[in-house]
Amino acid sequence: MTSPPRLRADAARNRQLLLAAAAEEFAERGLEASVADIARRAGVGKGTVFRHFPTKDDLIAAVVQERITPLIAAGERLLDAADAGAALLEFLAMAAQQQQQLDLSFLQGADRLAPDAAQTQERLFRVVHALVDRARDHDAVRPDVTGTDVILLMCAPNHVVTYLPDPPPDLWRRYLAIIFDGLRPQGAHPLPHPPPRSM
Amino acid sequence: MTSPPRLRADAARNRQLLLAAAAEEFAERGLEASVADIARRAGVGKGTVFRHFPTKDDLIAAVVQERITPLIAAGERLLDAADAGAALLEFLAMAAQQQQQLDLSFLQGADRLAPDAAQTQERLFRVVHALVDRARDHDAVRPDVTGTDVILLMCAPNHVVTYLPDPPPDLWRRYLAIIFDGLRPQGAHPLPHPPPRSM
DNA sequence: CCACAAACGGACCGCGCGGTCAAGTTGTAG
DNA sequence: CTACAACTTGACCGCGCGGTCCGTTTGTGG
Numbered sequence: 001m002t003s004p005p006r007l008r009a010d011a012a013r014n015r016q017l018l019l020a021a022a023a024e025e026f027a028e029r030g031l032e033a034s035v036a037d038i039a040r041r042a043g044v045g046k047g048t049v050f051r052h053f054p055t056k057d058d059l060i061a062a063v064v065q066e067r068i069t070p071l072i073a074a075g076e077r078l079l080d081a082a083d084a085g086a087a088l089l090e091f092l093a094m095a096a097q098q099q100q101q102l103d104l105s106f107l108q109g110a111d112r113l114a115p116d117a118a119q120t121q122e123r124l125f126r127v128v129h130a131l132v133d134r135a136r137d138h139d140a141v142r143p144d145v146t147g148t149d150v151i152l153l154m155c156a157p158n159h160v161v162t163y164l165p166d167p168p169p170d171l172w173r174r175y176l177a178i179i180f181d182g183l184r185p186q187g188a189h190p191l192p193h194p195p196p197r198s199m
Numbered sequence: 200m201t202s203p204p205r206l207r208a209d210a211a212r213n214r215q216l217l218l219a220a221a222a223e224e225f226a227e228r229g230l231e232a233s234v235a236d237i238a239r240r241a242g243v244g245k246g247t248v249f250r251h252f253p254t255k256d257d258l259i260a261a262v263v264q265e266r267i268t269p270l271i272a273a274g275e276r277l278l279d280a281a282d283a284g285a286a287l288l289e290f291l292a293m294a295a296q297q298q299q300q301l302d303l304s305f306l307q308g309a310d311r312l313a314p315d316a317a318q319t320q321e322r323l324f325r326v327v328h329a330l331v332d333r334a335r336d337h338d339a340v341r342p343d344v345t346g347t348d349v350i351l352l353m354c355a356p357n358h359v360v361t362y363l364p365d366p367p368p369d370l371w372r373r374y375l376a377i378i379f380d381g382l383r384p385q386g387a388h389p390l391p392h393p394p395p396r397s398m
Numbered sequence: 399c400c401a402c403a404a405a406c407g408g409a410c411c412g413c414g415c416g417g418t419c420a421a422g423t424t425g426t427a428g
Numbered sequence: 429c430t431a432c433a434a435c436t437t438g439a440c441c442g443c444g445c446g447g448t449c450c451g452t453t454t455g456t457g458g
Contacts (some may be wrong), residue, residue, distance in 0.1 A: 008403095010454075011406090032445095046408070046446095047408065047448085051405070149374075152362055152374070155362075159355070168395065174393075178348070188380055193376075195373065207424085207425060210436090213435090233415065235414090244437040245416095246417095246419085246435095249416085250435070254417085
């Protein structure tokens, strides 16, 4: 185990500035925002970015991790909520809110992910599965829907909104509601295709 | 009205080869497939591509148009189907099938679209609205859902499947079924956000 | 206060992209 | 068959990107 050799004061500050700037830039312009722009926004040189994050992918992973970790925690907390269905719905709402266009290409490419990122992903998936299983047990979601299904659908509300020129910031709620209604047992029609291999 | 001055035989053939190659390439690798690769696949030089389509965007528009036109026709035909709900569902299935990952960024950016492309888009939107209105009148979809909602959700089934390493070719059907269940009136919960401005 | 490692910055590199062009090739009207 | 316009081609261009490197600056432990 290599313990990190403690950061210099300014370096630590710059690291935070970078994470913040990157998050904003990614939110506004998607993952293709250039490293140079992020550096400028953070008020540092481009070289500094690469000193902290050897690769753009590493920077993305760091930002995602920062956003995802509290989400996981919230999800785990929601496992104790009284209403299992409402808990899942709220989790999905938090996920959508947290992402706000940070369209997680993080989900795909489970391979070639920094080992710690892969671990975070693992935890995220596990908590989604748990929430879904619990909701299913309480007849709050249809029996034929799996955790993997929900993982795949998780980003959809944010994504569909993307097609609009400049979407109202809460419009995703509308589509989350529609999709979630599709997950409910009431009036569910049988699904025409088996679920994909578990994630 | 400028009538196109008729194409030379080989030019016409190459044009078709290009459209086919582009469609395949886009399907496999998304819209970022390079023009050079498309040219190679079609067995022509890169310059030829730009002779037929002044810009990569024009090529994309042409491919999309080629796919979308028959879809519109099918949609208009479905307006006469007996079961309005089933008609809408089948239309959405055709749309998803036709696209197969040709994730239509065509929907956004209604401006800066070649005028004929804009017109095609217009027709597509109109037929979706008609199908949805008719389905709503027959109580086959919930009353609070609009044509614009369906337009936005149209690509979702294909999109979500994208997160999987290599998805079964028909998996989108599963997610279309879920989303469509969310559009049905049975057990619908009120939507938390007003619909976006009509498209 | 000083010396030195740590951190910084920005010029620089190579690459792949969309798009251009001038020289060569080919279908076709007459 | 010929002559010419239509068409093809691939070398070429400029650009913006991710990533490198080294001369300079700066925080900090002794």
